[in-house]
Amino acid sequence: MIRKLFKKSGKKTKLDAFIKKYNIPREYLSINRKAIIRGLLVGIFWGFIPMPFQMLAVLAMTPIARFNVPIAISMVWLSNPITMPFMYYMEYLTGTFMLGMPHLRVELNIHWFESNLGNIFIPLYAGTLFYAIFVSISVYYGVNWLWIRSVKTEKRHAKRKRNLKSKKR
Numbered sequence: 001m002i003r004k005l006f007k008k009s010g011k012k013t014k015l016d017a018f019i020k021k022y023n024i025p026r027e028y029l030s031i032n033r034k035a036i037i038r039g040l041l042v043g044i045f046w047g048f049i050p051m052p053f054q055m056l057a058v059l060a061m062t063p064i065a066r067f068n069v070p071i072a073i074s075m076v077w078l079s080n081p082i083t084m085p086f087m088y089y090m091e092y093l094t095g096t097f098m099l100g101m102p103h104l105r106v107e108l109n110i111h112w113f114e115s116n117l118g119n120i121f122i123p124l125y126a127g128t129l130f131y132a133i134f135v136s137i138s139v140y141y142g143v144n145w146l147w148i149r150s151v152k153t154e155k156r157h158a159k160r161k162r163n164l165k166s167k168k169r
Contacts, residue, residue: 027066033147038067041140043075048132050088050124054079087131092120095127 019026027035042065046057054076062069079087089106096103101123104116113120 025066028062028069030066030068033144035066035068036071037140037144037147038065039069039071040075040143041136042067043072044078044139045132045136046072047076047079048087048091048128048135050084050091050128088124088128091127091131092124093127094130095123095125098126098130099123 018024019029042058042061046054046061049057051057055073058069058072058076061067061072085108092106093103095101099122103123104119106112106120
């Protein structure tokens with residue numbers, strides 16, 4: 001499990017010194033189930049939103065919700081220059097479908113985007129909100145369920161191991 005990996009690393013003193021030096025709340029770097037899944041939720045949500053400075057939007061959320069900031073920022077980078085065109089086109093098509101609008105034939109050049117920005121803006125953001133909300137909440141609940149299941153399985157294996165040791169004696 002991930003928490004065991006970090007507990008074994010032994011770099012806690014360096015992390016503690018970093019936190020103390022820069023006066024960072026510990027929750028922003030915590031490695032527990034709630035902090036991780038909240039970081040995934042926030043990061044994936046902002047990663048789907050087509051806007052500049054997505055990482056600053058994540059940082060703006062830190063006073064509102066305590067989450068693992070490095071995880072959230074890394075999730076924002078799922079939408080990178082390679083994945084953005086595919087994500088935004090998928091979001092645009094979904095938005096046109098949801099709004100019942102015909103979709104335009106997209107051309108990848110600046111002139112086309114300048115002349116059609118008004119036509120693609122609303123469908124793009126309708127699809128964006130759908131995917132941002134749906135995917136981030138799905139990942140939140142999915143990882144939460146997997147984490148709890150992993151802990152239960154780990155406890156069950158530890159119990160079996162203890163029972164086997166006691167039977168051998």
